[in-house]
Amino acid sequence: MSKVKVGIIGVSGYAGEELLRILVSHPRVEITYLAAKIEEDTPVGKIFPQFSALDLVCYSRIDREEMSQKAEVFFLALPHAVSMQFVPELYAEGKTIIDLSADYRFDQAEIYENHYVKHNSSHLLKEKVYGLPEIYREEIRGKKLVANPGCYPTSVILGLAPLFREKLIVPDTVIVDAKSGASGAGRNPRMDLVYPEINENFRAYAIASHRHQPEMEQELSHLCEKETKVIFVPHLAPYNRGILATIYVKLKENLAEAEIYQKYLSFYKREPFVKVLPLGEFPAVKYVRGTNICAVGIKMERRTNTLIVVSAIDNLTKGASGQAVQNFNILMGFSEETSLDNLPVLP
Numbered sequence: 001m002s003k004v005k006v007g008i009i010g011v012s013g014y015a016g017e018e019l020l021r022i023l024v025s026h027p028r029v030e031i032t033y034l035a036a037k038i039e040e041d042t043p044v045g046k047i048f049p050q051f052s053a054l055d056l057v058c059y060s061r062i063d064r065e066e067m068s069q070k071a072e073v074f075f076l077a078l079p080h081a082v083s084m085q086f087v088p089e090l091y092a093e094g095k096t097i098i099d100l101s102a103d104y105r106f107d108q109a110e111i112y113e114n115h116y117v118k119h120n121s122s123h124l125l126k127e128k129v130y131g132l133p134e135i136y137r138e139e140i141r142g143k144k145l146v147a148n149p150g151c152y153p154t155s156v157i158l159g160l161a162p163l164f165r166e167k168l169i170v171p172d173t174v175i176v177d178a179k180s181g182a183s184g185a186g187r188n189p190r191m192d193l194v195y196p197e198i199n200e201n202f203r204a205y206a207i208a209s210h211r212h213q214p215e216m217e218q219e220l221s222h223l224c225e226k227e228t229k230v231i232f233v234p235h236l237a238p239y240n241r242g243i244l245a246t247i248y249v250k251l252k253e254n255l256a257e258a259e260i261y262q263k264y265l266s267f268y269k270r271e272p273f274v275k276v277l278p279l280g281e282f283p284a285v286k287y288v289r290g291t292n293i294c295a296v297g298i299k300m301e302r303r304t305n306t307l308i309v310v311s312a313i314d315n316l317t318k319g320a321s322g323q324a325v326q327n328f329n330i331l332m333g334f335s336e337e338t339s340l341d342n343l344p345v346l347p
């Protein structure tokens with residue numbers, strides 16, 4: 001069986017580590033290039049000892065020429081603004097790129113620039129596909145640039161897609177209260193992320209100003225074909241990985257809970273990575289940790305005609321690297337579940 005030569009850039013971060021965890025056992029992948037900001041070639045086992053026993057190439061400082069020679073497909077697990085230093089050239093060379101940063105997620109450069117930095121290659125925004133397979137599977141096939149979705153947006157869009165697709169929502173009534181573990185902020189040290197600040201603590205941050213809010217709004221607006229606003233309050237929770245989003249939304253019609261539930265089941269009936277829980281059951285981060293599953297539970301609050309949706313993912317798997325591999329499998333024409341369907345729930 002032939003293998004695809006793959007490079008992971010930003011391998012020393014959390015998303016890079018998770019890409020390695022998944023890709024080392026992918027039967028159609030040969031990892032031929034690993035890079036980050038490091039000064040000299042370093043065995044991956046030095047930073048992630050769990051990979052020490054494997055025969056992996058060393059990771060090195062990014063060398064543009066070497067990079068192009070060594071691989072055909074690149075996973076970019078780099079911070080925003082760093083990815084776009086490399087994407088335009090790789091794209092021009094015909095390489096396949098799965099970018100985990102926010103650099104190519106938006107349709108309009110203006111929105112990206114309002115929330116991030118100036119864009120250097122906005123012409124590529126129309127070439128990208130937003131890599132949420134449950135919504136864009138057909139569009140992903142044949143693309144060369146996949147903008148892998150943000151972690152919070154993945155949990156929220158999948159939690160709401162069946163309702164938005166059928167235009168059942170009272171406009172602008174979505175309220176998202178979401179909690180993420182500390183790995184969501186990456187591996188670089190920060191004062192507010194040191195252990196004593198996180199342990200035994202729980203707090204909201206970036207209230208109604210988080211960068212993932214416009215990303216959710218873009219995609220939910222596409223789904224219902226109407227501009228939509230979202231109120232989004234993220235929280236930092238005292239665990240390593242996982243997102244739990246509790247979403248409140250008003251419905252236009254007086255639908256019975258069982259009817260709404262059927263809509264969810266029908267929307268996701270062929271989706272291997274979205275699990276709609278039986279009525280009365282709700283997900284927890286612990287039960288999706290390390291898996292590529294998004295688990296969703298719903299509850300109708302009849303007195304106020306508010307639907308409450310609870311959606312759980314692992315921010316590093318379905319929220320980042322697992323989804324990136326799912327996109328890779330689609331792009332390459334492999335079974336979408338390759339290397340993803342047997343990921344164990346992590347303790």
Ligand SMILES: NC(=O)c1ccc[n+]([C@@H]2O[C@H](COP(=O)([O-])OP(=O)(O)OC[C@H]3O[C@@H](n4cnc5c(N)ncnc54)[C@H](OP(=O)(O)O)[C@@H]3O)[C@@H](O)[C@H]2O)c1
Binds near residue numbers: 151185
């Ligand atoms: N963490 C999550 O839950 C999550 C979820 C969805 C999407 N994402 C996105 O995925 C990307 C990676 O996130 P992460 O959490 O893995 O971040 P991270 O832990 O901070 O890792 C960032 C990686 O990028 C490398 N890097 C940083 N600046 C660089 C530069 N100028 N040149 C070359 N390499 C550079 C770092 O190398 P050094 O170690 O050598 O500095 C490291 O390997 C980000 O865009 C993030 O927004 C993350």
